[in-house]
Amino acid sequence: METVSLNRSHGGVQGVYRHPSSATGTAMTFSVFVPDHAPGTRLPVVWFLSGLTCTHANVTEKGEYRAACAELGLIFVAPDTSPRGDGVADVPEYDFGQGAGFYVDATETPWSAHFHMRSYIEQDLPALIAAEFPADMARQGITGHSMGGHGALTIGLRNPDRFRSISAFAPIVAPSQVPWGRKALAGYLGDDPAAWRAHDAVALIEDGARVGELLVDQGDSDPFLAEQLRPELLAAACRDAGIALTLRMQPGYDHSYYGISTFMADHLRWHAARLG
Amino acid sequence: METVSLNRSHGGVQGVYRHPSSATGTAMTFSVFVPDHAPGTRLPVVWFLSGLTCTHANVTEKGEYRAACAELGLIFVAPDTSPRGDGVADVPEYDFGQGAGFYVDATETPWSAHFHMRSYIEQDLPALIAAEFPADMARQGITGHSMGGHGALTIGLRNPDRFRSISAFAPIVAPSQVPWGRKALAGYLGDDPAAWRAHDAVALIEDGARVGELLVDQGDSDPFLAEQLRPELLAAACRDAGIALTLRMQPGYDHSYYGISTFMADHLRWHAARLG
Numbered sequence: 001m002e003t004v005s006l007n008r009s010h011g012g013v014q015g016v017y018r019h020p021s022s023a024t025g026t027a028m029t030f031s032v033f034v035p036d037h038a039p040g041t042r043l044p045v046v047w048f049l050s051g052l053t054c055t056h057a058n059v060t061e062k063g064e065y066r067a068a069c070a071e072l073g074l075i076f077v078a079p080d081t082s083p084r085g086d087g088v089a090d091v092p093e094y095d096f097g098q099g100a101g102f103y104v105d106a107t108e109t110p111w112s113a114h115f116h117m118r119s120y121i122e123q124d125l126p127a128l129i130a131a132e133f134p135a136d137m138a139r140q141g142i143t144g145h146s147m148g149g150h151g152a153l154t155i156g157l158r159n160p161d162r163f164r165s166i167s168a169f170a171p172i173v174a175p176s177q178v179p180w181g182r183k184a185l186a187g188y189l190g191d192d193p194a195a196w197r198a199h200d201a202v203a204l205i206e207d208g209a210r211v212g213e214l215l216v217d218q219g220d221s222d223p224f225l226a227e228q229l230r231p232e233l234l235a236a237a238c239r240d241a242g243i244a245l246t247l248r249m250q251p252g253y254d255h256s257y258y259g260i261s262t263f264m265a266d267h268l269r270w271h272a273a274r275l276g
Numbered sequence: 277m278e279t280v281s282l283n284r285s286h287g288g289v290q291g292v293y294r295h296p297s298s299a300t301g302t303a304m305t306f307s308v309f310v311p312d313h314a315p316g317t318r319l320p321v322v323w324f325l326s327g328l329t330c331t332h333a334n335v336t337e338k339g340e341y342r343a344a345c346a347e348l349g350l351i352f353v354a355p356d357t358s359p360r361g362d363g364v365a366d367v368p369e370y371d372f373g374q375g376a377g378f379y380v381d382a383t384e385t386p387w388s389a390h391f392h393m394r395s396y397i398e399q400d401l402p403a404l405i406a407a408e409f410p411a412d413m414a415r416q417g418i419t420g421h422s423m424g425g426h427g428a429l430t431i432g433l434r435n436p437d438r439f440r441s442i443s444a445f446a447p448i449v450a451p452s453q454v455p456w457g458r459k460a461l462a463g464y465l466g467d468d469p470a471a472w473r474a475h476d477a478v479a480l481i482e483d484g485a486r487v488g489e490l491l492v493d494q495g496d497s498d499p500f501l502a503e504q505l506r507p508e509l510l511a512a513a514c515r516d517a518g519i520a521l522t523l524r525m526q527p528g529y530d531h532s533y534y535g536i537s538t539f540m541a542d543h544l545r546w547h548a549a550r551l552g
Contacts, residue, residue, distance in 0.1 A: 254284065258285035262286045
């Protein structure tokens, strides 16, 4: 692991790091904020998965999470959204390829060569975080935005023993049913929708995945709300499954980091309360 | 005035605007955050002047001021750092020309055609803010970072009746005595250092400018500290002049927005307490 930058901030250290990922076969960049802590202490971890077009840098610069993480004693991990680089497949569109890994392990060529973001987030990066940072891996929460909200919900629902708390900002809740998701899941996983269900929060719940509760903030002025995000589908699935979903429709808020940053501290307090 | 963007954030509206400036003779872009407020109310204003290479966007995206401004009921104005555009003089260096206006009215060609950032900040933009926003212009504070800290200190010291509160993050306190400042002041104002004194906080204080108090945060790991910033010169001038300077050396902090954002809420509380 190589250190790209370290900056003191809000009573902690904001780091950016690069490592060779065995999951993607590429160098991957990510950021970690570690609040000051007593030597030997291990702190709970909140993962933040980012949305289409983002790298680790968007939330690191605009997410306004550090003050709350320092106050609450939380490590904050922000991975990239796909493998990148000259040898990595790509297309010109913003919603597929580099910057749009959708947190799946691609089975379709040419994506299957490097686009293994599920394994990267579920296995590869957690092992590195456990080894290199003062992280208590028994206390992890996960959140994310848009495509990263999809990632947080699906990874959280598939790994309820690992993640004690799951939240999302403006998530894609049912990728199988919306244009962004159908394009990505078909492109990475092939045309059979049966292969998509493990990567669709609503389908996972329909298929029996269970957690106690979820927190979602969604702006009602988000231009992607009606076509791509459709939180009502998550609300219906949670109602049927007995999952306590707190879905907060936020009047006037859009899809940007101006909204995410507004509700970030609130989500972190929610995670901290559940991570002990 | 043209609206570039409006985003709801932290219980207020973050706007970005563009207007034709009579001071610079160019279109100028700036941002304003207005917290929700009762109809007819006018809110105090804090100006934030940015540093070398910045536009309004740096602090708008990375400054983490909105939560505190919403809580305290402060309007936050972030201007650009110079005129810009194809017809505006420039040089390749980062510390002179576009992005480096130094808050002076240039007298030297070719800069004198457009580089009138003193008039822009002291007269042109305030008139627009007073006309277009619910701002109480009797309650203004000013702050800024690096070159913008220089701007805040000098504009504040020259206009103590207008600005009830003045603070700065890692400011250039004595441009006449440091490389960045000497290059800029000579380039914009000519070689006679007598013309520089109205644009040098330490010289202004030596020449009799007086305010009650100043707040400055300065990271002790700032790579520009010893050569360009030299807060000890401001401390000495304030001591001699009887100005109550609160100079906080912040251990481990550097020159970046990771530091600015850390102390932003603190500065805003300090301004709010003085703006009533």
